[in-house]
Amino acid sequence: MAVTTPTVAPSPSYSCPSCKGTGSKPSPVHSSSSSPFPSKGYSQQSPPKNKRNNNNSTSKRSDGDLFSTPISPELSIPKSIPSQPNHPAPRKGIKQSQEGGGTAIPTNKFHANFFLGSQSSTVWTHPYSLQWAKGQGSSGAWGLAVSHADASQRVFGEQDPNGSGAARWFGSPVGRADVVLSEQGLEKGNATGGVELMTQDVKEQSIRVQLVTGGDVKLEAPVVQGMGMVTALYKQGTPVIKSGVGWKMVTQAMGVVKTGVVKYRLVMEDGATWLLYATGGDVGAIKRGEPGGLELEVQGNNVAVAKGSFTGMVQVAKLPGGANGTEGVADAEKLYDAACGTYATGVELSGSVDGQAGRYTFNFQKEGLSTNSSLVMFALPHHQASFSADTASKVVSSVKLDTTTKGVAVAVVGDQWTMEEDVSKPMSMGFVPWTPETGSVKTISDSAKEYIKTVAQKELLGTSQGQDILNQTDQPSMYFGGKALAKFAAILVAVNDVLGETDMAKKGLEQLKVAFARYSENQQQYPLVYDQSWGGIVSSASYTTGDAGVDFGNTYYNDHHFHYGYFIYTGAVLAHLDPSWASTASNLAYVNSLVRDVANPSSSLDPHFPSFRTFDWYHGHSWAHGLFESSDGKDQESSSEDSMHVYALLMWAQATNNQALYQRSALQLSLLSRSLNSYYLYSSSNPSSQIQPKEFVGNKVAGILFENKIDHVTFFGNKQEYIQGIHMLPLMPHTLFVRNREFVKEEWEAFFAGGAAEKAEGGWKGVLYGNYATIDPRGAWEVFTGGSQLVGSPGSGNGNGNGTTVTGTGTGTGTGMVESMTSTASTASTTTTPGSTTPTSTSVPTTPSAMSSKMVRRTIRRALEKGKGKMNMPLARAALPKAKKDGFGPENIDGGASLTWYLTWCATLGGL
Template sequence: MMLPFLLLTALQLLPCQGRPFQPRELDTISCSEEQTLTPQLSPTLLEEQVSLGGSSYPTVDITALQSVISATTVTVITSAVPTGTVQILPTPEVNGDTVGSVHTSLETAGHQLQNPLLTSDIASPTSLISTASTMVIKHPAYSLPVASTNIFQPIATDAPPSQIPQRSDHPVPRLGIEQSGPGLSTNKFYQNFFLGTQASGTWLHPYSIAWSKGTGVTSSWGMAVSHIDASQRALGPVNDYGAVDYFINPIGIQSLVLSAAELGSSTNLTTTNLTDMSVVVQLRPSSSADPAIEFPLTQGAGFVTGVYHGVTPVIQSGVFFLNVTKVNTQPRPGVTKYSVALNDGNTWFLYATSTDGTTLDLQVVNNGLIQATAPFTGTIQVAKDPNGAGEALYDAACGSYATGVNVSGTAVGMQGTYTFTFQKAGLSGAPLLMFALPHHVQSFDNAANSSLQTALQLQTTTKGVASAVVADSWTMVEARLPVSMSFVPWSPTEGSKKTLSAAAAASILAVAQSELSQDISAQTNLNSMYYSGKAFAKFAMILSVVYDMLGETALAAAGLEQLKAAFSVFTNNTQIYPLVYESAWGGVVSSATYVTGDSGADFGNTYYNDHHFHYGYHVLAAAIIGHLDGAWLTDNQAWVDMLVRDYANPSSVDTYFPVNRMFDWYHGHSFAHGLFESADGRDQESSSEDTMAAYAIKMWGMVSGDANMAARGNLMLAVQARSLNMYYLYSDGNTVEPSDFVGNRVAGILFENKIDHTTYFGTNIEYIEGIHMLPLLPSTPFIRPADFVEQEWAQYFDDGRADTVVGGWKGVLYGDYSTIDPAGAFAFFNQSTFDSSWLDGGASLTWYLAFSAALAGL
């Protein structure tokens, strides 16, 4: 009999934080009562459930499990078998913790829970903008040079502009970070190791690890290793569309723990060699001691590897050992192999490679504890064997492990590539085994495809099934870079579309003149980089329509003069909360938290939340201003480059900023989560604003003449078009995400360990779907395929349901609708009774009309 899920309330994991705004009817949360949850349990597990808050919940007696491990010794039978020597343990009186815990509530620390739309009333202009400006459009005749053979070249390497003050402090301490200097990654897979308790999980895909820190069934001070199968997921309630509201993978299962006898309550965790794709985590017996074990970590690691430095290895399990076999035959010279059978029916392999000629000899102590007979210097690697399929591959690759990943890329015409070149350590000559995600495999070049080993696959938590690859590098090919995309409407089949009929042009011109007559300064000089950026981008896109589609240079010049004046408040750094460069982590942040003490101010910008959203809008606006005024571009390039460097620095040569702060090249999309510990790992809500940030990079690169930047933006968009349609946007036939969940059509909020069809600011369906639509851009049809949009519209918004939506979300919905029925969308936006309250304050009627009219050929 297996023990069922331990369902922890938010209070038990983190300070009590329920869902914001109106929770789902079935999702009522309090600190003493959790919401309805459907674990995928066998009938025997259901027998163990108890009643809590009107619903049935399973429980686990941690104390009883710990008593099994605390037993000094048990009687172990040692037997010789053809493959080796097996140590067989007695069946424990209670079974191990095979199901962990789930965290169902949203962690809202650092999140402002307000609507992302600009909802303040916009005053109607009392007079129309004068076109008698003396300013003349100075459209630069820019042309891009040929991109480098590696497009990941530094944007700049000098200090941020002088108007940005510098300071050395930050509200978040650098816990245990041994690396000096700025440019530390703040939004990467390993950040839980230096935040908060340092004990929340890290997801490598397919494995997850966490510092046990004296907790859990094992009460260990080592590194716990876990892998979750699809059958272990917990599912939320079924909604009106037949899909579950969320799925969650249990945390806290200590399948194996790599530890040492020297580690105890004084253990100290440190990190070093922090890069965008790797880190080394160190466990020290005390803060003053040398590392006892080091864990070189990369995403996709084929093994979890511990490098032991002359300490006595201890292997523990909260699942409990059934038997441990020391295999007679060395898989590689100098490697000792153990096969470990756990109480959940899974088998793990343990490989020990000594660097001083000694052999690792493990002695079983009890069902939760194995200890070496002597100190050991070398590596211990563990890997899970799914259905006996992985042993030969693991045997061939043991002793080798990745210590880092170099990302490089090319772009020639419409074809781009990106390559992961892995730095290796360990046994010389051993091949490197890693795991690739579905979007990698789908885009592999021939060499990578020939290295693919589909016989060995493991489920990931939120990214489908990972497949083994035996190679020292992978190259992925994206054959449809959107190089022809510019500022005007764009179609995947027809390219740029800017021609308008006389009637449509007249309607759009009248609207544009009215919108440009609004108070641009009042709408943009806000206490939020996010909201200000949205407003700047709105007005800039109006100018693009006026200049690039309508050819009204005088109106464009008049509007440009006002937009430049408003934008200068930010380039001069005199806005309400000026930016500051802080060298503790290395980045440009809002001063809002320094002033107010509120970590959630401006959506957590000071804590590095959402920088690609906030700065992406500013970069996009700057690209259009620079498109219209080459002199302005020259004068302000350093400031705009600084924003791009902050969220998308491509090179470690630039030491002021970390490499790829937001975009994760392994996952194929960004994570918005900044310097906040999270029980379920990093997350991101708006996939469409993620692509906006990449589009902004592309367009700023084009306008500023940085061919490498433009190529990176194109490549990022192509990668996102592939990855988002696997992990965020669910067309019919999506087999990557759970079949119970894909009926929701969009992710909602995607975490590393769960996906929740909701938002941080409410549960209305227009919020959940719409946050993946805004803003409407030329890149929107490239990312959101027509078949997906049609299916989403039919499920949620057709037959007049979109017309019942109130406020700016109605405009968001119809803007997205214009990608499949532009004529219908144009009719909506062009109606004589159109209500301006249907517009997000960060969107314009001018752009909606121009986009839909151009795509419809009106």
Template sequence: MDTALPQNRLSRFSNDTRISPDWQSTSCNTSTSTWTPHFSAVSYTSSSDPGSTWVSTTSASGPTTNAAAASTTTQTSNSSVISDAAAAGPVATSGDTQAPTTTSTTTTSFTPTTTDVVATVTETRNASIAVSDPTATPTTSSPDAAQASAIANSSVGSSAAASPSQGPSSNAPVVSDANTAATQGPSSNAAVAPSAAATPDPARITQTPTSSVASVAPATQGSVNTSLPTSGNPSMQPFPTRVISSPSSVIDPATLSVTTIVESTTTEGVSAAAPTPPNSSASGSAPAAALSSTTTLTISSSSSFVASSASSGIPSIITVAQGVATASSGLTGSLSQDVFNPISTGGIPSNIGSRGDHPVARLGINQNTPIETNKFYANFFLGSQTSPSFTHPYSVAWNKGAPNTGSWGLSVSHVDADQRVYGPQQSNIPGNPVKYYANPLGIQSLIFSATELGASTVLTTDSLQGASVNVNILPSGSTAKRQLAGKVTFPLVQGMGFVTAIYSGLQPILQSGVFFQSIVSAGTVQTGVYKYRITLQDGKNWLLYVAPSDGVDPKMTLVNNMHLQGPSGFNGYIQIAKNPSGTEGEAVYDRSAGVYATSAEVSGFTSGTTGTYTHSWTKAGLTNLPLVMFALPHHMQSLSSSTLGSSTNVKLQTTTKGLGTAIVADSWTLVESNLPLDMAFAPWRPTTGSVNSLSATAVQLIHTVAQSEVSEDMNKQTALDSMYFSGKALAKFAQIVYVIHDLAQDDTLAAAGLVKLKNAFSLFVNNQQRYPLVYDTAWKGVVSTGSFATSDSGQDFGNTYYNDHHFHYGYFVYTAAVIGYLDSSWIAGNRDWVNMLLRDAANPSTADTMFPFSRSFDWYHGHSFAKGLFESGDSKDEESSSEDAMFAYAMKMWGKVVADPSMEARGNLMLSILARSLQNYFLMESNNTVQPANFIANKATGILFESKVEHTTYFGDNLEFIEGIHMIPLIPSSTLTRTTKFVTEEWNAYFTDTAVVPASGLQGGWKGILYANLAIINPKASWNFFAASNFDVTSLDGGASRTWYLAYAAGLGGHNGETNG
């Protein structure tokens, strides 16, 4: 497929220019894929634009079954016609016509096997040819109808030699009744036989337009340039600043008096002796002195957070008896646990302020309840409101009077796999995978509009929920005019089988930017539901169902080859669906025509190691009928047997998630049968569980390293201007303190480190960091004030704009889980603050009205989306699958520590779902069947958008960046999501000594990440790297420690007691 475009069209990371199907460039500063559309097969270079390579071919009119070749194609600079092959040149038309100026012509022979009209198609730029019969256009002053008239009067397609007996030309669409279709001779691609349920209406008549709005349909395949939408994503590596040279105190257990941790057996409180740390200097660098005595603390269950104990100079007691054992779970019983119980329905901590002046306006939103910021439909209320939203398998976008069709309606697009475009091959990677693949934007297969829509049209949204939204298009922005003028409402639900438009008092128009080839009336399929078969100029088949409220035949009228019109003042709904499966597909759609989903709900429970969750939908229309909804590949792998029995053979390509499969059912039940119940803080494998003890020689080295690392200045490393960087540094120290206590088994050193960790954490609980958190009353969430203070939307990776909240807050949740595990008395004073972060990113219940439901994690896709309030032509995306899993893991562990069984169960279920979805879509083993075969050798996807996947990062194209961002952080859940097969293939492809990026030759933090990841498949090599006497500490990023990496490698089998590891 040709991908050659002028190099000056786009620069990397720049705003781009979308090439629209009429070859006119339009600026679009939010779209991220530029598409040069073309028909495949015939290549030529335009003399008027010698820097660009276009590719074009067309098909002849009439039946083309068994045709020998393609038709003739002519490139012109300023005009176009469709003519009979017998004509020497373009057919003359009525009206003033400018003579074409041919610049290049490529012709292939066409040998029809039936009686056909063979067309010469001339592709144009800036066409201006009058229509032969202007009276065929709608006689109305309404903008969308007028636009059709204007287009019809600027370009014509005709075939002088065509006759009705020869069948309709491919550029002269026909509406025909099913009873007469055979005699009318529609194209072989025009329709399939009506299903048994369809009842033809012999009273209907054939409608043949006397004009076409254009001579050739816009292309539906093309070349692409791609750039990244970098708003809110600064080009910064994901490493906090590392401070090694300035320890806050030298913690030496040899100078501390022996202390015994007394584990209480009561629930009232815990009494234990603990070491009293020395008074330190203002710089915090004074060494600890020997204790002259010990102090006994009695901590009740209502103890406040660490600030009080830190100021008293007494470290908190590590009360493991009141914590949670590292290898056990409270969910081992057989009782069912609802995983969607609310975390809280109360307020948030009083020291979190509020403000309602968020920089992003709520465009057209008619809702006061919490707004989803990271869901598939956000483009409808952001920026221009015209970037697409992806319901899968369809995408929809507001045309807003855009060029090509000029429509003000909602366009519907579906892209097949053969329409994708691919980036250049990467010859340095084994298998030569392509850099990216992208699905073209702007193919307006069908457009729902109305004659009343025009320049004053507005788009609003309501009922914004976790997996659904209502999009309303109204003729006027005035509230009073809206009430009088009616509207079109589109209930958009993820996976919907039909795109449904509900008309209230408007005259429907169904348009096509690809152009109608034929429309066949097929009678009724249910009482009052009228069916049409549509074939577009690209040969794709669609089904149209019209359900008027009064049940009266709406008598849809074909005006021209891009304009099908209904009756004025129409009330009812219209549905469309793409049919790839002939009569079998028709039968599936016919069975459910007239019913549609309006909203979605997810529910779930766990029992032992099995988690079950259900997607169910609220219905409207003919609610006695079953819904048609499309399942993604990871759904199909986990469907219950009963739901699987409702699946069909109707499959449509999604943009980035493989084939969608139509399921005829009102709900799906999905099962995950291997929940990671025993995963805790220690190194863990799915096959062997947690490893809670290490060899003595491993412990000796780990202890030595930990003693140094826990002495570092925690406050200096964690009190940063970024919630992301601060959280990563806190989590690093939490891992160190955990390892010291549980794996190195030094309670005293751990207790001293815990004091420092609590103190560092308290800065954020007290909201005294550089950019405090604030509750945003506009969108309803907790955000950093960084962008308010700096006017930089990219501050802290766009946190203020709801970017990456699950990444940022997950590190804090993990840190809190470790602290609470080691000191359960700390929980009471900090629970609300930690829960606030969880409620913001992952609120499990709509009963909690402070936050939207599941802001980040998408229960339909099975993973999170990181992009917040930024309009994007490629819609939502995720760059780090591993940090996505980290959040679920942190939530699980916090739920375990605070004894919230619903939260713990939800974390377990999310981890299992993530493992399945990531292994299908992000982490590609050699036998992956979901992603394109020429892409999977990349191993990790890079950034997965909803319309494209690009092997890159927002901060650079280094291969260690691209693969490594899907590794960090290396934690117990890493072995669940990253299989040994995948890690082996990835390591061999990139990081062996003979590969393209030998890990041994790298410098900096990525080197440590790669060798920690190596522990999954070769823990001994990983251990040896981190245990080396000449280990270079610069191989650690600021969010990682040598202590944890050594423990991780040893726990996965890297050290079994031998002296040299």
């Protein structure tokens, strides 16, 4: 969660001479600009768009496009959040078109290296990688370098010193420049005024790259995730093809592939074979049988230059084989021959939920010979595992290329993919602990309730040495502030929904409202601002301090889903316990604005924010890395906080009856669970055991997953409790949906069994045992309580075989049983589903004791005055019940967790 660290392994480098870039750095351009390569003759196919009202649907079935309904009809920025016109990270070379989108620019997507820093770090589309060569490397080219690394070329780090026997990290070489697509003007341009890289149409899964010299665009490349061929467009230019690897031979294919298409075969020094297709002229000329013509003159083993001016497209694709043998070579060549002359330009995302069935679809937009050529795109393993029957029929399983960190990609022929997910389990979740077998769990024994109640009184209400909610949540960090708020929100859920102590919960609820209001009124130590440059809500900390890394880089869009996920969860709990709180316009607008920042479904409908800032629908998980150039691409350290943020979205949608967000989040959480178990979490039964290298899966978790490498480490240290624990916290109802028991058991036995967990320091010890409770809740209870034995535990009955007793359906058709603070009776409960009528209760309702905005401001002001301008952290946490053995002290509880929640977690999961 930090910006840089010396503990992370360096990038593997390709064995070529050191490179120094000298290209000029253009000033950011904000004006709209159209491409100098109009589609003139290259028709673009776009799928039909569904029309939909901008309000929350109350239907149980989506109308076919979950992504065309904004978070809220209110699209303004809350008045409490001022605008900031400039951002310390310039928008280098971006010429964002207003057509089809808003002004917000994606910040955490795969293509960011094209407009950050030197603009010459690698971009991964999978299976290929692209890089502005910028005069670097053995090729010395100034064009667009295209590379691909086979699995045999991976580099592995030393074995983990903690004894797992697994490699500490692995990665693929960067800077290979297998084939460089350039133009004669670019190669000469640096000496006559410089070469610039400009971008436009910056979208979630695509971007257009332009290489410019002397004000003229010499080459344009449409870049799309998963593209099967890399395309460069030329307009009256002279193509130059270079290579940092070098070739053994370049030959022109005999015969006619397609009218107007010339084909070359490049056999490289490393044994790989690349195909190059040149489609000249426009479509009309090709149909008339007029050859565009691209004749290459080979100059040595790494340069080929066109013998004249050329207008059209040059495409390259790598054949399987090389070190991997000949499998799929002939099939791949047939696919590429059939697809040449057509290229992907973008992706339109759509989706639906019908009952328990969720679907999301990639509609690939294309140009070129689109009427008679289907696209070839590459699918990652988690795509392949969830393809609809129709999409699966388009897979050419023999045509495979390795990716860097996502296993083997397989070719798919067609302009549309549909993936299917079962959303029943996310839709059965509520606020109380949950298991896949039984659903939501809230019934525990009276003795467990009494024990937890004693702890909760100290943790929630505080004493002279206790945990004051206002002080603990007053943090100079959105991350730690959010964690502290979420901690007390979870305590309230335990106290109200599980213990049934509604009076205690009401007292804590009022304090939490005041603490939350500090942030919703934007009175925290570093207030939020709306950044007009990129389009997003960021901390003012970096503006104030000049430190880009403060608060883990929040100002630069690092970790927004982690930070804001905790606030969204807290808001959801407040709305769950007091529905009138969310009906207050300012509260609703504040939480919705954070949701919009991280999970805006459409920047066309809500132009203040990019679509899904962090979540990558191609990869199936989020990227935490914001506006910092990175030689290994985007990265994410905490898979569990990624899933937490989607769970928080689900709960906010449930609490506020936002049907579209609810269905979308259920679909998103199902996809995320599949992706994390394919790439991040390694057990013998998870798909990851067959996807990730056998040399690495013994680590059990990824550590930090980059686009180009995986490093079993954290940004803050390399102790096992850090590395494994950052993929555990926070422990919430969705945890067992992502981290199945078999995985937890294997991980525990590999790293923490035999007393190893006892050596963990600080709050990590609590995280480890909270995680352990998912496989041995009774054992974890005894650790947390120092050996306390309970009497009268249910232990049997309506359980899951582990002594777990449940309340609620657990069938996927409901949300479990939840209690509203509008009720005075501790036994009152409701079942809520977003879009349904307002929940009713069998108890006599009372008027919610909501504080007015004026009262909130007065309370905060008095607290600030008392603390002389700062709400100081207490010196000690709450005094807890004395343990019979060693037990758990406050020093072993993470700042975002509580003993109340851990005990509730154990009691509900174990039927205690």
